[in-house]
Amino acid sequence: MPPVLTGSAPAPTWRAPRASARPASLARVAERVLAGERITPGEALELHEHADLLLLGRLADAVRWRWHPEPIVTYVVDRNVNPTNVCVTDCGFCAFYRRPGDPESYVLSREELFAKIQETVDLGGQQLLMQGGHHPYLKTDFWCELLADIRARWDINPHALSAPEIDHLAKLDKRPVEDVIADLAAAGLGSVPGAGAEILVERVRRIIAPKKTSTEEWLDVHRKVHEAGLRSSATMMFGHVETPAERVEHLARLRDLQDRTGGFTAFACWTMQPEGVPEESLYPRKATPAVYLRVQALSRIFLDNFANVQASFVTQGLKMAQVTLRYGCNDFGGTMLEENVVSAAGCFHLESISAIERAIEGAGFVPRRRNSWYGIVDERHTGERGPLSREEAATHRAAGARA
Amino acid sequence: MTAGDGRAAELLALARAAGIGSIAEKVLARERLSFDDGVALYAADVHAVGALANHVREELHGDRAYFNVNQHVNYTNICNKLCRFCAFQRLPGQDGAYVLSPEEAAQKVRAQAHQPVTEVHMVAGIYPKLPYSYYLDLLRAVKAARPGIHVKAFTMVELQQIARCARKPLAEVLPELIEAGLGSIPGGGAEVFSERVHRAGYHLKNTGEEWLEIARCVHEAGLRSNCTMLHGHIETARERVDHLDRLRLLQDDTGGFQTYIALSFHPANTEWSHLPGPTAIDELREIAVGRLMLDNVPHVKAYWIMLGIPIAQLALSFGADDVDGTVVEEHIYHDAGATTPQEVAREELVQWILDAGRVPVERDTLYNVVWSADERLAPVGHAAPVGHAALDGA
Numbered sequence: 001m002p003p004v005l006t007g008s009a010p011a012p013t014w015r016a017p018r019a020s021a022r023p024a025s026l027a028r029v030a031e032r033v034l035a036g037e038r039i040t041p042g043e044a045l046e047l048h049e050h051a052d053l054l055l056l057g058r059l060a061d062a063v064r065w066r067w068h069p070e071p072i073v074t075y076v077v078d079r080n081v082n083p084t085n086v087c088v089t090d091c092g093f094c095a096f097y098r099r100p101g102d103p104e105s106y107v108l109s110r111e112e113l114f115a116k117i118q119e120t121v122d123l124g125g126q127q128l129l130m131q132g133g134h135h136p137y138l139k140t141d142f143w144c145e146l147l148a149d150i151r152a153r154w155d156i157n158p159h160a161l162s163a164p165e166i167d168h169l170a171k172l173d174k175r176p177v178e179d180v181i182a183d184l185a186a187a188g189l190g191s192v193p194g195a196g197a198e199i200l201v202e203r204v205r206r207i208i209a210p211k212k213t214s215t216e217e218w219l220d221v222h223r224k225v226h227e228a229g230l231r232s233s234a235t236m237m238f239g240h241v242e243t244p245a246e247r248v249e250h251l252a253r254l255r256d257l258q259d260r261t262g263g264f265t266a267f268a269c270w271t272m273q274p275e276g277v278p279e280e281s282l283y284p285r286k287a288t289p290a291v292y293l294r295v296q297a298l299s300r301i302f303l304d305n306f307a308n309v310q311a312s313f314v315t316q317g318l319k320m321a322q323v324t325l326r327y328g329c330n331d332f333g334g335t336m337l338e339e340n341v342v343s344a345a346g347c348f349h350l351e352s353i354s355a356i357e358r359a360i361e362g363a364g365f366v367p368r369r370r371n372s373w374y375g376i377v378d379e380r381h382t383g384e385r386g387p388l389s390r391e392e393a394a395t396h397r398a399a400g401a402r403a
Numbered sequence: 404m405t406a407g408d409g410r411a412a413e414l415l416a417l418a419r420a421a422g423i424g425s426i427a428e429k430v431l432a433r434e435r436l437s438f439d440d441g442v443a444l445y446a447a448d449v450h451a452v453g454a455l456a457n458h459v460r461e462e463l464h465g466d467r468a469y470f471n472v473n474q475h476v477n478y479t480n481i482c483n484k485l486c487r488f489c490a491f492q493r494l495p496g497q498d499g500a501y502v503l504s505p506e507e508a509a510q511k512v513r514a515q516a517h518q519p520v521t522e523v524h525m526v527a528g529i530y531p532k533l534p535y536s537y538y539l540d541l542l543r544a545v546k547a548a549r550p551g552i553h554v555k556a557f558t559m560v561e562l563q564q565i566a567r568c569a570r571k572p573l574a575e576v577l578p579e580l581i582e583a584g585l586g587s588i589p590g591g592g593a594e595v596f597s598e599r600v601h602r603a604g605y606h607l608k609n610t611g612e613e614w615l616e617i618a619r620c621v622h623e624a625g626l627r628s629n630c631t632m633l634h635g636h637i638e639t640a641r642e643r644v645d646h647l648d649r650l651r652l653l654q655d656d657t658g659g660f661q662t663y664i665a666l667s668f669h670p671a672n673t674e675w676s677h678l679p680g681p682t683a684i685d686e687l688r689e690i691a692v693g694r695l696m697l698d699n700v701p702h703v704k705a706y707w708i709m710l711g712i713p714i715a716q717l718a719l720s721f722g723a724d725d726v727d728g729t730v731v732e733e734h735i736y737h738d739a740g741a742t743t744p745q746e747v748a749r750e751e752l753v754q755w756i757l758d759a760g761r762v763p764v765e766r767d768t769l770y771n772v773v774w775s776a777d778e779r780l781a782p783v784g785h786a787a788p789v790g791h792a793a794l795d796g797a
Contacts, residue, residue, distance in 0.1 A: 019720055019760030020461045027409065052760055053720045054457055058417070058450050289713030290758040319683035320713040326449065326684065362682030 019052040033059045041252045044302045048244045060297035060328030068330045073360045074370040075332035078127035079120040087133025089211045092279030126371045130160035134168040144187035151188035157372045162195035163221035164213035181228045190390045191372040194233035200253045201246045226263025229394035239271035239287030258305045262395040266308035270315040300328025322359040421451035441644035444692045456691035456722030464724040468761035473522040473728035478503045482528025486605040490672035490739035505544035512548040522768045525556035535569040539583045546584035553768040558592035559617040577624040590629025597642040622659025630660045635668040635681025647696040654699045662702040665689040671740025687721045694722030716759040
């Protein structure tokens with residue numbers, strides 16, 4: 001018998017609806033979207049299962065223009081630095097991590113890290129995306145010192161530590177998550193990336209990431225991050241064992257939390273990249289681009305309280321990323337002057353800044369550089385700029401009070 | 404109001420919002436679009452243009468999306484036409500220049516004997532040293548290597564060269580090529596018919612008029628061909644519409660074109676490498692405009708080797724009903740920087756098409772159904788149905 005993923009069998013093979021079918025009931029859902037009304041999870045599932053790519057594109061495009069009437073597409077000049085690849089969560093879909101003691105495991109020295117940061121700053125970088133493995137010995141103190149050292153030297157925003165990493169730090173410290181967040185914020189943490197969400201449904205997490213932070217914990221960390229006066233983003237990694245209903249459930253969990261805190265800046269989704277991951281043979285073949293586009297558009301339609309939706313050019317390539325600008329995305333994400341995690345999984349679409357700008361312009365938009373809080377920091381920009389600091393961006397005032 | 408009326412109303416509303424309501428009315432009434440309509444389609448919102456093209460595509464082909472299991476053989480890269488958009492050409496004696504002997508070409512065909520290949524696509528450069536007998540031997544060798552295979556070979560400019568070296572009119576040469584095994588003619592080399600662009604980019608190549616005359620001769624000899632346009636370099640929207648219009652007029656006369664392919668200019672390693680080339684949205688629009696203007700050409704192909712898989716999938720909702728085939732060893736676009744794989748497994752192709760919401764149908768070169776994911780929509784052994792979606796019996 002072939003091995004199966006821990007827990008239960010993968011989801012049954014999904015079939016896209018025939019494009020020409022377009023059941024009449026979809027017209028009502030479409031009207032509600034176009035009228036600016038919120039759709040239910042049930043209606044989102046109906047779109048997922050029955051809408052064709054043209055309808056999904058038109059609806060997502062309409063929501064995108066409602067949020068952003070100006071024809072601007074933003075991106076952030078950033079670098080993805082992974083201070084360590086040591087991790088104890090053993091996710092079978094991850095090609096990046098190494099177990100403690102593995103000959104290929106590493107922790108970057110200050111010199112290595114600082115050299116990377118200096119390069120990023122020299123290239124006009126606004127954001128330093130720092131995340132890595134769940135290292136068993138690197139505790140909150142390590143991160144606070146690192147953040148403080150960075151803030152003492154450069155005016156670049158550390159967009160760092162995914163919710164599972166923060167949760168991991170709290171467990172190592174044996175103290176409440178909010179205390180860890182407060183220390184990190186005081187040390188200079190500027191915003192929190194949305195990684196590690198995978199699919200926020202326990203059935204799925206038990207199969208693909210049984211040792212990682214649970215759904216409730218992931219959401220709880222983000223709630224506390226927002227309450228601490230920080231903003232964060234949200235993500236979804238799909239195309240593995242989840243069902244369409246579970247994709248919608250994931251989106252519904254995010255939308256509910258956003259209703260309560262308003263702290264998410266943006267949403268980004270991508271397909272699982274199974275090439276070369278430890279449990280590659282257990283995963284289905286990589287979801288094809290049409291499936292990505294379907295879920296991407298649906299996310300923009302459903303997440304009506306998210307201001308920004310990012311394209312994923314690293315996993316989908318520049319051409320698909322350009323198309324997503326008319327399928328709900330208003331942001332190109334980070335330039336990723338360095339990227340290790342997805343590229344470890346055989347997927348590598350790094351693009352030069354000029355290529356990114358040309359793709360944006362080719363879709364009929366004006367490219368503008370932003371910061372981690374989606375404030376525009378581009379010299380060419382003359383209009384409203386939006387938040388230019390963590391404090392201006394906060395939806396809750398705690399960080400300002402403590403800092 | 405029926406579902407069809409509802410869709411028509413939706414399409415009209417969408418088109419009117421995009422300023423192309425009168426074009427939508429013509430499309431719904433199956434009337435021919437004018438030159439000015441064509442120009443307007445290049446300026447209108449891509450969602451609206453795509454939806455109109457998709458309407459035509461579904462009227463003609465329902466959810467069917469065609470592919471074939473094919474193989475490319477480029478028998479020489481030596482060429483004397485010096486086209487500025489081309490990265491494949493070499494001069495005689497230049498590094499990397501090659502000519503396959505008929506036996507070497509046959510060997511490439513034999514190497515795929517284990518695959519269910521139904522077509523070999525053979526195009527190449529213009530190398531005047533090759534005698535007429537070479538072309539006949541090439542066809543015979545390939546047919547001998549795999550007698551059941553359909554040989555789709557020689558673009559219009561190659562045919563012009565073959566007739567020249569045969570010292571006979573093309574009308575006399577074509578029956579001999581057919582006798583040697585030629586089955587149909589690919590559509591490449593049309594570029595853009597505009598004299599202005601011809602002078603600036605490929606003045607040594609045959610003119611637009613010559614291309615169309617050769618195509619007419621081919622069709623009169625009983626051969627089917629494809630047709631193309633190379634877009635995204637220095638041509639204007641009006642020049643594109645003019646090109647499509649001239650294809651359409653010839654097709655009215657001969658009915659010989661099976662498939663239209665919008666070929667994207669890829670700038671890498673060409674003399675026009677300073678030009679950016681078309682973006683993904685340009686490519687989708689080009690396919691959609693082609694579908695809408697060429698109302699008399701049955702099929703529109705999204706050539707995945709050139710577009711990449713993502714755009715080829717999406718193109719199946721922007722007017723295309725065909726994605727070309729499994730290929731094997733593509734050189735012309737890869738020399739110009741294409742990063743797509745050089746071949747794709749049949750089951751992967753089937754999966755892309757399914758994920759794009761379409762029904763995969765394997766065809767042979769002349770659009771007879773070889774395999775079908777849904778025999779109700781496309782019965783195996785029959786000609787691919789072309790007609791109103793309501794006739795599909797779905």
